[in-house]
Amino acid sequence: MSLSIKDQVVATLRQLALPGSQQDIVSAGIVSDIYVNDGRVMFSLSVPSERARELEGFRAEVERRVKAVPGVDKAMIALTAEVKQGAKPAPAPQQRGTVPQKAGVPGVKSIIAVASGKGGVGKSTTAVNLALGLSANGLKVGILDADIYGPSIPRLLKLSGNPETIDGKILVPKENYGLKVMSIGFLVDEDVPMIWRGPMVVSALTQMLRECAWGDLDVLIVDMPPGTGDAQLTMAQQVPLTGAVIVSTPQDLALIDARRGVAMFQKVEVPVLGLVENMSYFLCPHCGGRSDIFSHGGARHDAERLGVPFLGEIPLELKIRETSDAGLPIVATDPESALAKTYRKLAADLWSTVTGTTRRAAPRIVID
Ligand code: ADP
Numbered sequence: 001m002s003l004s005i006k007d008q009v010v011a012t013l014r015q016l017a018l019p020g021s022q023q024d025i026v027s028a029g030i031v032s033d034i035y036v037n038d039g040r041v042m043f044s045l046s047v048p049s050e051r052a053r054e055l056e057g058f059r060a061e062v063e064r065r066v067k068a069v070p071g072v073d074k075a076m077i078a079l080t081a082e083v084k085q086g087a088k089p090a091p092a093p094q095q096r097g098t099v100p101q102k103a104g105v106p107g108v109k110s111i112i113a114v115a116s117g118k119g120g121v122g123k124s125t126t127a128v129n130l131a132l133g134l135s136a137n138g139l140k141v142g143i144l145d146a147d148i149y150g151p152s153i154p155r156l157l158k159l160s161g162n163p164e165t166i167d168g169k170i171l172v173p174k175e176n177y178g179l180k181v182m183s184i185g186f187l188v189d190e191d192v193p194m195i196w197r198g199p200m201v202v203s204a205l206t207q208m209l210r211e212c213a214w215g216d217l218d219v220l221i222v223d224m225p226p227g228t229g230d231a232q233l234t235m236a237q238q239v240p241l242t243g244a245v246i247v248s249t250p251q252d253l254a255l256i257d258a259r260r261g262v263a264m265f266q267k268v269e270v271p272v273l274g275l276v277e278n279m280s281y282f283l284c285p286h287c288g289g290r291s292d293i294f295s296h297g298g299a300r301h302d303a304e305r306l307g308v309p310f311l312g313e314i315p316l317e318l319k320i321r322e323t324s325d326a327g328l329p330i331v332a333t334d335p336e337s338a339l340a341k342t343y344r345k346l347a348a349d350l351w352s353t354v355t356g357t358t359r360r361a362a363p364r365i366v367i368d
Contacts, residue, residue, distance in 0.1 A: 005071045006036050012065050018047070019058060032199030038189065039073035041066055044203035052079050053103075060169075067168075074168070076187075078203035103240065105209060108142070108217045110242035110354055112273065115265070117257020119226040122278040123247045124152045125324045126314065127223040130245070132331035133340075133347030135178050139218040142173060142180035146205055146235060147225045151185030158327030162186055171212040177332040180217065182208045201231050202238055209239060219354070228260040236268045242354060243273035245311065250280055250298045258299065262306050273353045274311035275303040276346065282316045309353055312346045315339070 003011070013031055014024045025031055025045060034043040045062065047055050059079050066075040105111065114127035124147065135141040145153035154160055157176045163186045164172040173180040184204055214220065222239060225232055236244070244265045248258035258275060265272050277299035303310035314320070317339060323330045331340045 006034055008069045009066055035200050041072050042076040042203055044078045044199040047079050076207045078206035108214055108220050111220045113222045113224050113241050113244040115224040115244055115261050116226045116247045117261040121247055121249045124223050126247045127221050128156045128329050129331045129343040130347050131179055131221040133344040136344055142214050142217045142220040144222045145183035147223050148184055149225050151183050153183045154185040156324050182212050228264045241270045243271040245273055247276045247278050248299050255298050255302050272308040274309040275299050276311045277313040279316035280313035
């Protein structure tokens with residue numbers, strides 16, 4: 001009887017032990033669920049965070065051994081920080097002194113998460129146009145699509161296919177409209193439903209973040225999965241975030257979710273750089289008239305109450321949906337439009353908050 005790829009991978013892992021340990025890594029219980037799809041194998045090894053740097057060579061060796069298993073084309077293996085049984089994934093704010101320092105990504109000056117309390121509020125559309133706005137304002141920008149539930153950045157930026165790699169190890173971001181782009185959608189088949197377990201999420205995220213040739217970037221925008229559950233919390237914890245932007249629609253329910261989003265980032269000590277109200281009011285494509293079909297202005301009010309900056313409001317406009325869904329984002333394809341200017345202004349305000357927060361010299365920002 002022939003062994004499945006997964007069985008062969010497990011058998012291989014049973015021959016490997018962490019340096020300094022007698023026990024193989026499977027028996028030691030540090031291997032996460034192993035995910036196999038179409039020749040791609042992904043899993044993570046949970047190790048004490050203080051040993052992560054030292055164990056990088058071991059991780060590479062495991063990856064090499066897994067790749068040598070017949071039928072395996074690609075192996076994505078990440079080290080994740082060990083979480084004690086029963087421990088909460090996020091440290092409570094009062095444990096400030098014990099929060100481990102997350103290593104930065106070489107060459108990437110700042111990383112900003114774009115998040116939302118729930119799906120469908122226009123988070124990805126905002127992330128893309130915000131990234132393009134920052135780029136139009138003279139910054140070097142990348143976008144990392146970490147939305148495991150529905151990676152839409154490839155479609156929004158008209159990109160597809162597997163990414164190229166350097167020596168089969170480092171992912172090469174794709175590029176369009178001047179943005180460097182990496183998406184979970186380039187790595188998994190959109191049509192194959194996936195069950196993501198916590199460590200898998202972390203493993204894929206870590207690889208896209210740290211084993212990707214981003215080059216020099218002023219800012220990397222991370223399109224987070226919607227919601228405030230464990231997966232989101234873990235992600236917010238794993239990425240060395242400069243800050244987060246929360247996108248919300250004016251409806252009350254969405255606002256409640258936005259509040260949860262703010263609370264989640266505060267829990268992991270990531271500053272919330274601002275709240276964006278999307279689909280804030282309706283601009284009629286025929287007469288240009290404005291109507292407040294939702295209870296507009298809720299996010300501004302909420303931001304004040306929560307003590308986070310209010311970044312701005314984006315109208316509900318057919319043009320946004322049409323351009324996004326066609327992979328022709330408005331900031332790139334119609335830069336003179338009022339909407340593009342709105343996004344650029346949003347980007348400029350966000351960037352002044354970032355530079356104000358970090359007190360670095362502000363880059364040249366042009367607003368027309
Ligand atoms: P999320 O990332 O929150 O799930 P998306 O960015 O995918 O949301 O947007 C959901 C849908 O709403 C898409 O069809 C998108 O084109 C549309 N959309 C987003 N923002 C706007 C807006 N301001 N006006 C009109 N349509 C929008």
